Amino acid sequence: MSLPQDVKKSLAEYKHTSLFWTDLLYLMSNRQQTITATGPFRKLAVNAKKISTETIEMNEDMTEFNTRLSEYYKQLNDTWNEAQKEYTRKVPELPNDTENMEASKRIWIDIFENYFTRLFDSANFSENFGKLVTGELEIAKHWNNMTSTLLESANMPTKKDMDEVYKELHSLRKRVAKLEKISNKGGI
Amino acid sequence: MANEIRVDAKLLAEFIKLNKNIMEAPSLAQSLEEIDLEITPYEVVYSEGKVRLLHFSPLATKQVKTPLVIAYALINRFHILDIHPKKSWVRSLLNQGIDLYLIDWGTPTQINRHEGFDDYVNGYMDNCIDFVRKESMSDKVSLQGYCTGGTLATVYASLYPEKIKNLILTAPVIDGRRDSTVVSNLAKHMDVDKLVETVGNMPPELMYYVFSILKPFEQGFEKYLNFFKNIHDKDYVENFIRVEKWVSDTPPIPGELFRQWIKDVYQENLLINNRMYVGGKIVSLKNITMPLLTQVAVGDHLVSPECSMPIHYAVSSEDKTLKIYPTGHVGMIASSFSQKKVLPEFAQWLTERSDK
Numbered sequence: 036m037s038l039p040q041d042v043k044k045s046l047a048e049y050k051h052t053s054l055f056w057t058d059l060l061y062l063m064s065n066r067q068q069t070i071t072a073t074g075p076f077r078k079l080a081v082n083a084k085k086i087s088t089e090t091i092e093m094n095e096d097m098t099e100f101n102t103r104l105s106e107y108y109k110q111l112n113d114t115w116n117e118a119q120k121e122y123t124r125k126v127p128e129l130p131n132d133t134e135n136m137e138a139s140k141r142i143w144i145d146i147f148e149n150y151f152t153r154l155f156d157s158a159n160f161s162e163n164f165g166k167l168v169t170g171e172l173e174i175a176k177h178w179n180n181m182t183s184t185l186l187e188s189a190n191m192p193t194k195k196d197m198d199e200v201y202k203e204l205h206s207l208r209k210r211v212a213k214l215e216k217i218s219n220k221g222g223i
Numbered sequence: 224m225a226n227e228i229r230v231d232a233k234l235l236a237e238f239i240k241l242n243k244n245i246m247e248a249p250s251l252a253q254s255l256e257e258i259d260l261e262i263t264p265y266e267v268v269y270s271e272g273k274v275r276l277l278h279f280s281p282l283a284t285k286q287v288k289t290p291l292v293i294a295y296a297l298i299n300r301f302h303i304l305d306i307h308p309k310k311s312w313v314r315s316l317l318n319q320g321i322d323l324y325l326i327d328w329g330t331p332t333q334i335n336r337h338e339g340f341d342d343y344v345n346g347y348m349d350n351c352i353d354f355v356r357k358e359s360m361s362d363k364v365s366l367q368g369y370c371t372g373g374t375l376a377t378v379y380a381s382l383y384p385e386k387i388k389n390l391i392l393t394a395p396v397i398d399g400r401r402d403s404t405v406v407s408n409l410a411k412h413m414d415v416d417k418l419v420e421t422v423g424n425m426p427p428e429l430m431y432y433v434f435s436i437l438k439p440f441e442q443g444f445e446k447y448l449n450f451f452k453n454i455h456d457k458d459y460v461e462n463f464i465r466v467e468k469w470v471s472d473t474p475p476i477p478g479e480l481f482r483q484w485i486k487d488v489y490q491e492n493l494l495i496n497n498r499m500y501v502g503g504k505i506v507s508l509k510n511i512t513m514p515l516l517t518q519v520a521v522g523d524h525l526v527s528p529e530c531s532m533p534i535h536y537a538v539s540s541e542d543k544t545l546k547i548y549p550t551g552h553v554g555m556i557a558s559s560f561s562q563k564k565v566l567p568e569f570a571q572w573l574t575e576r577s578d579k
Contacts, residue, residue: 158408161411
Protein backbone atom coordinates (compact mmCIF):
# COMPACT_ATOMS: atom_id res chain seq x y z
CA MET A 36 0.00 0.00 0.00
CA SER A 37 2.46 2.66 -1.13
CA LEU A 38 1.63 6.11 -2.42
CA PRO A 39 -0.07 6.42 -5.84
CA GLN A 40 2.36 7.21 -8.67
CA ASP A 41 0.83 10.61 -9.50
CA VAL A 42 1.08 11.72 -5.84
CA LYS A 43 4.69 10.52 -5.72
CA LYS A 44 5.47 12.38 -8.92
CA SER A 45 3.97 15.68 -7.78
CA LEU A 46 5.73 15.41 -4.41
CA ALA A 47 9.05 14.80 -6.17
CA GLU A 48 8.47 17.80 -8.43
CA TYR A 49 7.60 19.99 -5.47
CA LYS A 50 10.71 18.81 -3.64
CA HIS A 51 12.92 19.45 -6.65
CA THR A 52 11.52 22.95 -7.28
CA SER A 53 11.83 23.91 -3.66
CA LEU A 54 15.43 22.69 -3.38
CA PHE A 55 16.36 24.26 -6.71
CA TRP A 56 15.24 27.73 -5.62
CA THR A 57 16.73 27.40 -2.15
CA ASP A 58 20.07 26.42 -3.72
CA LEU A 59 19.95 29.15 -6.35
CA LEU A 60 19.00 31.88 -3.92
CA TYR A 61 21.78 30.74 -1.63
CA LEU A 62 24.32 30.82 -4.49
CA MET A 63 23.07 34.14 -5.83
CA SER A 64 23.11 35.85 -2.47
CA ASN A 65 25.81 38.34 -1.64
CA ARG A 66 29.17 36.63 -1.24
CA GLN A 67 30.01 39.10 1.46
CA GLN A 68 27.89 36.91 3.67
CA THR A 69 30.86 34.57 3.93
CA ILE A 70 32.50 37.19 6.11
CA THR A 71 30.01 36.11 8.73
CA ALA A 72 31.04 32.47 8.32
CA THR A 73 31.11 31.96 12.05
CA GLY A 74 27.97 33.95 12.74
CA PRO A 75 24.35 32.98 12.67
CA PHE A 76 23.50 34.35 9.21
CA ARG A 77 25.43 31.87 7.07
CA LYS A 78 24.26 29.06 9.33
CA LEU A 79 20.76 30.36 8.90
CA ALA A 80 20.85 29.85 5.13
CA VAL A 81 22.37 26.34 5.39
CA ASN A 82 19.95 25.43 8.14
CA ALA A 83 17.00 26.73 6.18
CA LYS A 84 17.87 24.32 3.39
CA LYS A 85 18.22 21.39 5.80
CA ILE A 86 14.94 22.22 7.49
CA SER A 87 13.22 22.66 4.14
CA THR A 88 14.46 19.21 2.98
CA GLU A 89 13.35 17.61 6.22
CA THR A 90 9.94 19.27 5.99
CA ILE A 91 9.38 18.03 2.45
CA GLU A 92 10.44 14.50 3.35
CA MET A 93 8.33 14.62 6.48
CA ASN A 94 5.31 15.50 4.35
CA GLU A 95 5.98 12.47 2.16
CA ASP A 96 6.14 10.26 5.25
CA MET A 97 3.06 11.93 6.62
CA THR A 98 1.14 10.78 3.55
CA GLU A 99 2.31 7.20 4.11
CA PHE A 100 1.45 7.48 7.80
CA ASN A 101 -2.04 8.77 6.99
CA THR A 102 -2.58 5.87 4.57
CA ARG A 103 -1.69 3.42 7.36
CA LEU A 104 -3.83 5.31 9.85
CA SER A 105 -6.81 5.21 7.49
CA GLU A 106 -6.30 1.47 7.03
CA TYR A 107 -6.13 1.09 10.84
CA TYR A 108 -9.46 2.85 11.32
CA LYS A 109 -10.95 0.98 8.37
CA GLN A 110 -10.04 -2.32 10.02
CA LEU A 111 -11.64 -1.17 13.30
CA ASN A 112 -14.70 0.14 11.52
CA ASP A 113 -15.20 -2.99 9.38
CA THR A 114 -14.85 -5.21 12.44
CA TRP A 115 -17.31 -3.08 14.38
CA ASN A 116 -19.85 -3.35 11.57
CA GLU A 117 -19.44 -7.12 11.29
CA ALA A 118 -19.79 -7.54 15.05
CA GLN A 119 -22.83 -5.30 15.09
CA LYS A 120 -24.45 -7.38 12.32
CA GLU A 121 -23.80 -10.56 14.28
CA TYR A 122 -25.26 -8.96 17.41
CA THR A 123 -28.38 -7.81 15.58
CA ARG A 124 -28.81 -11.31 14.14
CA LYS A 125 -28.45 -12.97 17.56
CA VAL A 126 -30.48 -10.50 19.58
CA PRO A 127 -33.36 -9.62 17.25
CA GLU A 128 -36.05 -8.30 19.53
CA LEU A 129 -35.57 -8.71 23.22
CA PRO A 130 -38.06 -6.92 25.44
CA ASN A 131 -36.71 -3.74 27.04
CA ASP A 132 -36.49 -4.93 30.65
CA THR A 133 -33.66 -5.22 33.15
CA GLU A 134 -33.17 -9.02 32.86
CA ASN A 135 -32.93 -8.93 29.10
CA MET A 136 -30.84 -5.77 29.18
CA GLU A 137 -28.23 -7.60 31.25
CA ALA A 138 -28.34 -10.62 28.91
CA SER A 139 -28.05 -8.55 25.77
CA LYS A 140 -25.18 -6.55 27.27
CA ARG A 141 -23.33 -9.82 27.96
CA ILE A 142 -23.96 -11.04 24.41
CA TRP A 143 -22.86 -7.65 23.01
CA ILE A 144 -19.59 -7.72 24.96
CA ASP A 145 -18.85 -11.35 24.05
CA ILE A 146 -19.50 -10.83 20.35
CA PHE A 147 -17.50 -7.61 20.12
CA GLU A 148 -14.68 -9.03 22.24
CA ASN A 149 -14.44 -12.08 19.95
CA TYR A 150 -14.49 -10.08 16.73
CA PHE A 151 -11.93 -7.55 17.91
CA THR A 152 -9.62 -10.15 19.48
CA ARG A 153 -9.68 -12.00 16.15
CA LEU A 154 -8.76 -8.73 14.40
CA PHE A 155 -5.90 -7.93 16.80
CA ASP A 156 -4.65 -11.50 16.45
CA SER A 157 -4.60 -11.33 12.65
CA ALA A 158 -1.50 -10.88 10.49
CA ASN A 159 -3.27 -8.09 8.54
CA PHE A 160 -3.74 -6.01 11.65
CA SER A 161 -0.25 -6.50 13.06
CA GLU A 162 1.41 -5.85 9.67
CA ASN A 163 -0.47 -2.58 9.22
CA PHE A 164 0.05 -1.63 12.86
CA GLY A 165 3.80 -2.29 12.52
CA LYS A 166 3.93 -0.04 9.44
CA LEU A 167 1.82 2.60 11.18
CA VAL A 168 4.30 2.75 14.06
CA THR A 169 7.21 2.78 11.58
CA GLY A 170 5.54 5.68 9.72
CA GLU A 171 5.20 7.59 12.95
CA LEU A 172 8.86 6.90 13.75
CA GLU A 173 9.89 8.25 10.33
CA ILE A 174 8.06 11.48 11.12
CA ALA A 175 9.71 11.59 14.54
CA LYS A 176 13.09 11.10 12.84
CA HIS A 177 12.60 14.16 10.61
CA TRP A 178 11.42 16.15 13.61
CA ASN A 179 14.56 15.09 15.51
CA ASN A 180 16.74 16.10 12.55
CA MET A 181 15.12 19.51 12.36
CA THR A 182 15.53 20.08 16.08
CA SER A 183 19.15 18.95 15.85
CA THR A 184 19.81 21.49 13.08
CA LEU A 185 18.54 24.31 15.25
CA LEU A 186 20.38 23.07 18.32
CA GLU A 187 23.59 22.76 16.32
CA SER A 188 23.30 26.34 15.08
CA ALA A 189 22.98 27.46 18.68
CA ASN A 190 26.03 25.37 19.65
CA MET A 191 23.93 23.17 21.88
CA PRO A 192 24.18 19.37 22.19
CA THR A 193 21.95 17.44 19.81
CA LYS A 194 20.20 14.10 20.34
CA LYS A 195 23.10 12.41 18.54
CA ASP A 196 25.62 14.09 20.84
CA MET A 197 23.63 13.03 23.90
CA ASP A 198 23.38 9.47 22.61
CA GLU A 199 27.16 9.39 22.29
CA VAL A 200 27.48 10.60 25.88
CA TYR A 201 25.02 7.94 27.09
CA LYS A 202 26.88 5.25 25.17
CA GLU A 203 30.22 6.36 26.57
CA LEU A 204 28.78 6.47 30.11
CA HIS A 205 27.32 3.01 29.67
CA SER A 206 30.61 1.60 28.49
CA LEU A 207 32.50 3.34 31.32
CA ARG A 208 30.10 1.99 33.94
CA LYS A 209 30.61 -1.51 32.56
CA ARG A 210 34.38 -1.14 32.68
CA VAL A 211 34.26 0.16 36.26
CA ALA A 212 31.97 -2.71 37.33
CA LYS A 213 34.32 -5.23 35.71
CA LEU A 214 37.36 -3.69 37.42
CA GLU A 215 35.52 -3.65 40.76
CA LYS A 216 34.75 -7.36 40.43
CA ILE A 217 38.36 -8.19 39.62
CA SER A 218 39.58 -6.03 42.50
CA ASN A 219 37.10 -7.67 44.94
CA LYS A 220 38.40 -11.07 43.94
CA GLY A 221 41.95 -9.86 44.64
CA GLY A 222 42.95 -9.81 40.98
CA ILE A 223 44.58 -6.38 41.18
CA MET B 224 -49.84 6.29 18.90
CA ALA B 225 -48.00 4.13 16.38
CA ASN B 226 -44.47 5.39 17.19
CA GLU B 227 -44.77 5.14 20.95
CA ILE B 228 -41.64 3.70 22.62
CA ARG B 229 -42.28 1.52 25.64
CA VAL B 230 -39.55 1.45 28.27
CA ASP B 231 -39.62 -0.89 31.21
CA ALA B 232 -39.98 1.06 34.48
CA LYS B 233 -37.35 -1.11 36.18
CA LEU B 234 -34.92 -0.45 33.36
CA LEU B 235 -35.48 3.27 33.67
CA ALA B 236 -34.91 3.04 37.43
CA GLU B 237 -31.63 1.17 36.79
CA PHE B 238 -30.52 3.86 34.38
CA ILE B 239 -31.35 6.64 36.84
CA LYS B 240 -29.54 4.75 39.60
CA LEU B 241 -26.42 4.37 37.45
CA ASN B 242 -26.45 8.09 36.69
CA LYS B 243 -26.80 8.86 40.38
CA ASN B 244 -23.85 6.56 41.13
CA ILE B 245 -21.71 8.34 38.53
CA MET B 246 -22.54 11.69 40.13
CA GLU B 247 -21.69 10.36 43.60
CA ALA B 248 -18.48 8.57 42.53
CA PRO B 249 -16.02 11.41 43.30
CA SER B 250 -17.17 11.53 46.92
CA LEU B 251 -17.02 7.72 47.33
CA ALA B 252 -13.75 6.82 45.60
CA GLN B 253 -10.21 8.00 46.15
CA SER B 254 -8.08 9.17 43.26
CA LEU B 255 -5.07 7.11 42.13
CA GLU B 256 -2.74 9.51 43.94
CA GLU B 257 -4.72 9.45 47.18
CA ILE B 258 -4.91 5.69 47.70
CA ASP B 259 -2.63 4.25 50.38
CA LEU B 260 -1.34 0.94 49.02
CA GLU B 261 -0.47 -0.29 52.54
CA ILE B 262 2.77 -1.76 51.27
CA THR B 263 4.40 -4.38 53.49
CA PRO B 264 7.38 -2.73 55.27
CA TYR B 265 10.73 -3.20 53.59
CA GLU B 266 14.24 -1.83 53.63
CA VAL B 267 16.29 -0.88 50.56
CA VAL B 268 19.41 -2.93 51.26
CA TYR B 269 21.23 -2.37 47.96
CA SER B 270 20.85 -0.02 45.04
CA GLU B 271 22.61 0.49 41.74
CA GLY B 272 21.51 3.17 39.28
CA LYS B 273 17.72 3.06 39.24
CA VAL B 274 17.54 -0.53 40.50
CA ARG B 275 16.75 -1.23 44.16
CA LEU B 276 16.93 -4.45 46.14
CA LEU B 277 14.18 -4.56 48.77
CA HIS B 278 14.30 -6.76 51.84
CA PHE B 279 10.91 -7.29 53.49
CA SER B 280 10.66 -7.37 57.27
CA PRO B 281 9.89 -10.90 58.55
CA LEU B 282 6.35 -11.61 59.76
CA ALA B 283 6.89 -15.14 61.15
CA THR B 284 9.07 -16.17 64.02
CA LYS B 285 10.36 -19.33 62.33
CA GLN B 286 12.31 -18.54 59.17
CA VAL B 287 13.37 -20.67 56.22
CA LYS B 288 17.15 -20.15 55.92
CA THR B 289 17.47 -20.07 52.12
CA PRO B 290 16.34 -16.59 51.04
CA LEU B 291 13.99 -16.04 48.11
CA VAL B 292 14.78 -13.31 45.58
CA ILE B 293 11.92 -12.17 43.33
CA ALA B 294 12.84 -10.72 39.95
CA TYR B 295 9.77 -8.66 39.19
CA ALA B 296 8.63 -8.02 35.60
CA LEU B 297 9.86 -5.07 33.53
CA ILE B 298 6.30 -3.94 32.95
CA ASN B 299 4.34 -1.95 35.57
CA ARG B 300 5.49 -1.91 39.20
CA PHE B 301 6.09 -4.59 41.82
CA HIS B 302 3.08 -3.34 43.82
CA ILE B 303 0.89 -5.97 42.18
CA LEU B 304 2.72 -8.52 44.36
CA ASP B 305 1.63 -6.50 47.39
CA ILE B 306 -1.64 -5.07 46.09
CA HIS B 307 -3.69 -5.44 49.27
CA PRO B 308 -2.84 -6.90 52.69
CA LYS B 309 -5.44 -9.65 52.12
CA LYS B 310 -4.24 -10.47 48.60
CA SER B 311 -0.54 -9.85 48.97
CA TRP B 312 1.89 -12.38 47.45
CA VAL B 313 4.68 -10.83 49.51
CA ARG B 314 2.79 -10.88 52.83
CA SER B 315 1.65 -14.47 52.34
CA LEU B 316 5.22 -15.70 51.76
CA LEU B 317 6.46 -13.72 54.79
CA ASN B 318 3.71 -15.26 56.93
CA GLN B 319 4.94 -18.67 55.83
CA GLY B 320 8.46 -17.91 57.06
CA ILE B 321 10.18 -17.06 53.77
CA ASP B 322 13.09 -14.59 53.95
CA LEU B 323 12.07 -12.35 51.07
CA TYR B 324 13.99 -9.99 48.77
CA LEU B 325 12.63 -8.28 45.65
CA ILE B 326 14.38 -6.56 42.75
CA ASP B 327 12.61 -3.33 41.79
CA TRP B 328 13.85 -2.22 38.34
CA GLY B 329 12.86 1.41 38.92
CA THR B 330 12.15 3.92 36.15
CA PRO B 331 14.75 3.89 33.38
CA THR B 332 15.43 7.19 31.61
CA GLN B 333 17.32 7.98 28.38
CA ILE B 334 20.63 7.55 30.19
CA ASN B 335 19.75 3.83 30.52
CA ARG B 336 18.86 3.33 26.86
CA HIS B 337 22.00 1.29 26.06
CA GLU B 338 21.36 -1.22 28.84
CA GLY B 339 20.50 -4.71 27.63
CA PHE B 340 20.17 -8.27 28.91
CA ASP B 341 23.88 -8.27 29.75
CA ASP B 342 23.49 -5.28 32.11
CA TYR B 343 20.33 -6.65 33.68
CA VAL B 344 21.46 -10.26 34.15
CA ASN B 345 25.26 -10.07 34.54
CA GLY B 346 25.09 -6.66 36.19
CA TYR B 347 22.08 -5.77 38.32
CA MET B 348 20.75 -9.29 39.01
CA ASP B 349 24.13 -10.82 39.72
CA ASN B 350 25.08 -7.97 42.05
CA CYS B 351 21.74 -8.21 43.90
CA ILE B 352 22.03 -11.98 44.27
CA ASP B 353 25.65 -11.75 45.45
CA PHE B 354 24.54 -9.18 48.00
CA VAL B 355 21.78 -11.50 49.30
CA ARG B 356 24.15 -14.49 49.42
CA LYS B 357 26.62 -12.47 51.46
CA GLU B 358 24.05 -10.90 53.79
CA SER B 359 22.21 -14.15 54.46
CA MET B 360 25.40 -16.22 54.56
CA SER B 361 23.90 -18.66 52.05
CA ASP B 362 25.84 -20.09 49.12
CA LYS B 363 22.66 -20.28 47.10
CA VAL B 364 19.35 -18.43 46.95
CA SER B 365 15.94 -19.36 45.57
CA LEU B 366 14.94 -17.23 42.59
CA GLN B 367 11.43 -16.45 41.41
CA GLY B 368 10.71 -14.58 38.18
CA TYR B 369 7.29 -13.25 37.26
CA CYS B 370 6.29 -12.62 33.62
CA THR B 371 9.21 -10.86 31.87
CA GLY B 372 11.09 -11.21 35.16
CA GLY B 373 10.69 -14.96 34.52
CA THR B 374 12.72 -14.62 31.35
CA LEU B 375 15.46 -12.74 33.18
CA ALA B 376 15.43 -15.36 35.96
CA THR B 377 15.68 -18.16 33.36
CA VAL B 378 18.68 -16.53 31.69
CA TYR B 379 20.30 -15.92 35.09
CA ALA B 380 19.77 -19.51 36.26
CA SER B 381 21.31 -20.77 33.02
CA LEU B 382 24.40 -18.57 33.38
CA TYR B 383 24.85 -18.89 37.17
CA PRO B 384 23.40 -22.29 38.17
CA GLU B 385 25.88 -22.55 41.06
CA LYS B 386 24.14 -19.62 42.83
CA ILE B 387 20.56 -20.84 42.54
CA LYS B 388 19.05 -23.45 44.84
CA ASN B 389 15.50 -23.39 43.50
CA LEU B 390 13.99 -21.70 40.46
CA ILE B 391 10.34 -20.64 40.33
CA LEU B 392 8.95 -19.27 37.08
CA THR B 393 5.52 -17.67 37.21
CA ALA B 394 4.03 -17.04 33.73
CA PRO B 395 7.49 -16.63 32.18
CA VAL B 396 7.97 -15.45 28.57
CA ILE B 397 9.99 -18.29 27.04
CA ASP B 398 8.83 -19.54 23.64
CA GLY B 399 7.80 -16.50 21.61
CA ARG B 400 6.77 -18.48 18.56
CA ARG B 401 4.19 -20.48 20.49
CA ASP B 402 2.76 -17.43 22.21
CA SER B 403 -0.77 -16.95 20.91
CA THR B 404 -1.46 -13.57 22.52
CA VAL B 405 -2.03 -10.19 20.86
CA VAL B 406 1.26 -8.99 22.43
CA SER B 407 3.19 -11.62 20.52
CA ASN B 408 1.31 -10.87 17.28
CA LEU B 409 2.23 -7.19 17.45
CA ALA B 410 5.81 -7.94 18.51
CA LYS B 411 6.40 -10.13 15.46
CA HIS B 412 5.78 -7.23 13.05
CA MET B 413 7.55 -4.47 14.92
CA ASP B 414 10.56 -2.64 13.45
CA VAL B 415 12.27 -2.62 16.81
CA ASP B 416 15.58 -1.28 15.44
CA LYS B 417 13.90 1.84 14.14
CA LEU B 418 11.96 2.26 17.38
CA VAL B 419 15.06 2.10 19.55
CA GLU B 420 17.17 4.28 17.24
CA THR B 421 14.49 6.96 17.03
CA VAL B 422 12.99 7.14 20.51
CA GLY B 423 15.56 5.33 22.68
CA ASN B 424 13.56 3.52 25.36
CA MET B 425 10.30 1.69 24.70
CA PRO B 426 7.71 4.40 25.46
CA PRO B 427 5.24 3.44 28.20
CA GLU B 428 2.38 4.92 26.15
CA LEU B 429 2.90 2.34 23.39
CA MET B 430 2.94 -0.41 25.98
CA TYR B 431 -0.24 0.95 27.49
CA TYR B 432 -1.86 0.87 24.04
CA VAL B 433 -0.89 -2.80 23.61
CA PHE B 434 -2.47 -3.67 26.96
CA SER B 435 -5.61 -1.71 26.14
CA ILE B 436 -6.41 -3.88 23.12
CA LEU B 437 -6.02 -7.18 24.96
CA LYS B 438 -9.62 -7.30 26.16
CA PRO B 439 -11.02 -4.06 24.75
CA PHE B 440 -14.67 -4.43 25.73
CA GLU B 441 -14.28 -6.15 29.09
CA GLN B 442 -11.43 -3.87 30.14
CA GLY B 443 -12.43 -0.72 28.32
CA PHE B 444 -16.17 -0.73 28.92
CA GLU B 445 -17.58 -3.36 31.26
CA LYS B 446 -14.96 -2.83 33.93
CA TYR B 447 -15.91 0.85 34.31
CA LEU B 448 -19.63 0.13 34.13
CA ASN B 449 -19.25 -2.36 36.98
CA PHE B 450 -17.19 0.18 38.91
CA PHE B 451 -20.05 2.70 38.84
CA LYS B 452 -22.63 0.01 39.57
CA ASN B 453 -20.68 -1.05 42.67
CA ILE B 454 -19.69 2.44 43.78
CA HIS B 455 -21.25 1.92 47.24
CA ASP B 456 -19.29 -1.31 47.84
CA LYS B 457 -16.23 0.03 49.70
CA ASP B 458 -14.05 -3.08 49.20
CA TYR B 459 -14.88 -3.31 45.49
CA VAL B 460 -14.06 0.36 44.90
CA GLU B 461 -10.82 0.20 46.87
CA ASN B 462 -9.66 -2.90 45.04
CA PHE B 463 -10.57 -1.30 41.69
CA ILE B 464 -8.53 1.84 42.43
CA ARG B 465 -5.55 -0.20 43.65
CA VAL B 466 -5.47 -2.33 40.48
CA GLU B 467 -6.05 0.70 38.21
CA LYS B 468 -3.16 2.50 39.88
CA TRP B 469 -0.96 -0.48 39.09
CA VAL B 470 -2.23 -0.83 35.49
CA SER B 471 -1.71 2.84 34.68
CA ASP B 472 1.83 3.02 35.99
CA THR B 473 4.11 1.55 33.32
CA PRO B 474 7.76 2.59 33.25
CA PRO B 475 9.73 2.70 29.97
CA ILE B 476 11.89 -0.30 29.06
CA PRO B 477 15.56 0.41 28.23
CA GLY B 478 15.99 0.47 24.43
CA GLU B 479 18.66 -2.22 24.08
CA LEU B 480 16.88 -4.57 26.47
CA PHE B 481 13.64 -4.13 24.54
CA ARG B 482 15.40 -4.64 21.20
CA GLN B 483 16.96 -7.93 22.33
CA TRP B 484 13.74 -8.97 23.96
CA ILE B 485 11.62 -8.57 20.85
CA LYS B 486 14.22 -9.99 18.47
CA ASP B 487 15.60 -12.89 20.51
CA VAL B 488 12.43 -14.01 22.25
CA TYR B 489 9.54 -13.10 19.95
CA GLN B 490 10.92 -12.68 16.41
CA GLU B 491 13.78 -15.19 16.22
CA ASN B 492 12.81 -17.36 19.19
CA LEU B 493 16.42 -17.92 20.25
CA LEU B 494 15.90 -18.52 23.99
CA ILE B 495 13.99 -21.81 23.82
CA ASN B 496 16.33 -23.03 21.06
CA ASN B 497 19.44 -22.43 23.22
CA ARG B 498 20.79 -19.90 20.72
CA MET B 499 20.49 -16.66 22.66
CA TYR B 500 23.69 -14.81 23.66
CA VAL B 501 23.95 -12.65 26.76
CA GLY B 502 27.23 -10.88 27.56
CA GLY B 503 29.02 -13.01 24.97
CA LYS B 504 27.87 -16.28 26.55
CA ILE B 505 25.33 -18.66 25.10
CA VAL B 506 22.22 -19.22 27.22
CA SER B 507 21.69 -22.96 27.34
CA LEU B 508 18.56 -24.04 29.18
CA LYS B 509 20.27 -27.41 29.70
CA ASN B 510 22.44 -25.67 32.33
CA ILE B 511 19.36 -25.37 34.53
CA THR B 512 19.69 -28.35 36.84
CA MET B 513 18.22 -27.04 40.10
CA PRO B 514 14.62 -27.86 41.21
CA LEU B 515 12.17 -25.97 39.01
CA LEU B 516 8.57 -24.95 39.66
CA THR B 517 6.71 -23.53 36.66
CA GLN B 518 3.36 -21.83 37.30
CA VAL B 519 1.05 -21.01 34.40
CA ALA B 520 -2.55 -19.81 34.14
CA VAL B 521 -4.92 -21.19 31.51
CA GLY B 522 -6.69 -17.84 31.15
CA ASP B 523 -3.49 -15.84 30.72
CA HIS B 524 -4.03 -13.35 27.88
CA LEU B 525 -0.64 -11.64 28.31
CA VAL B 526 1.65 -14.69 28.29
CA SER B 527 -0.14 -17.74 26.96
CA PRO B 528 0.52 -21.10 28.68
CA GLU B 529 2.01 -22.45 25.39
CA CYS B 530 4.64 -19.73 25.66
CA SER B 531 5.62 -20.58 29.28
CA MET B 532 5.27 -24.36 29.44
CA PRO B 533 8.17 -25.33 27.11
CA ILE B 534 10.65 -24.36 29.86
CA HIS B 535 9.46 -27.36 31.86
CA TYR B 536 10.63 -29.71 29.10
CA ALA B 537 13.76 -27.78 28.07
CA VAL B 538 15.72 -27.87 31.36
CA SER B 539 17.93 -30.66 32.75
CA SER B 540 16.40 -30.50 36.25
CA GLU B 541 15.28 -33.88 37.54
CA ASP B 542 13.10 -32.33 40.22
CA LYS B 543 10.61 -30.25 38.26
CA THR B 544 6.95 -29.42 38.76
CA LEU B 545 4.47 -27.82 36.39
CA LYS B 546 1.36 -26.24 37.92
CA ILE B 547 -1.52 -25.10 35.74
CA TYR B 548 -4.12 -22.89 37.40
CA PRO B 549 -7.64 -22.00 36.24
CA THR B 550 -7.08 -18.25 36.47
CA GLY B 551 -5.45 -15.37 34.59
CA HIS B 552 -2.09 -13.58 34.50
CA VAL B 553 -2.85 -11.28 37.42
CA GLY B 554 -5.27 -13.67 39.13
CA MET B 555 -2.38 -16.08 39.66
CA ILE B 556 -0.50 -13.62 41.88
CA ALA B 557 -3.04 -11.14 43.29
CA SER B 558 -6.40 -12.71 44.06
CA SER B 559 -8.28 -14.69 46.68
CA PHE B 560 -7.66 -17.78 44.51
CA SER B 561 -3.95 -17.10 44.61
CA GLN B 562 -4.07 -16.87 48.44
CA LYS B 563 -6.06 -20.08 48.80
CA LYS B 564 -4.41 -22.25 46.17
CA VAL B 565 -1.30 -20.87 44.41
CA LEU B 566 0.61 -19.48 47.38
CA PRO B 567 0.19 -22.39 49.83
CA GLU B 568 1.37 -24.81 47.13
CA PHE B 569 4.25 -22.52 46.21
CA ALA B 570 5.38 -22.03 49.82
CA GLN B 571 5.16 -25.77 50.53
CA TRP B 572 7.19 -26.62 47.41
CA LEU B 573 9.80 -24.01 48.34
CA THR B 574 10.06 -24.88 52.04
CA GLU B 575 10.56 -28.58 51.26
CA ARG B 576 13.55 -27.69 49.06
CA SER B 577 15.15 -24.97 51.20
CA ASP B 578 17.63 -25.08 54.06
CA LYS B 579 15.77 -24.72 57.35
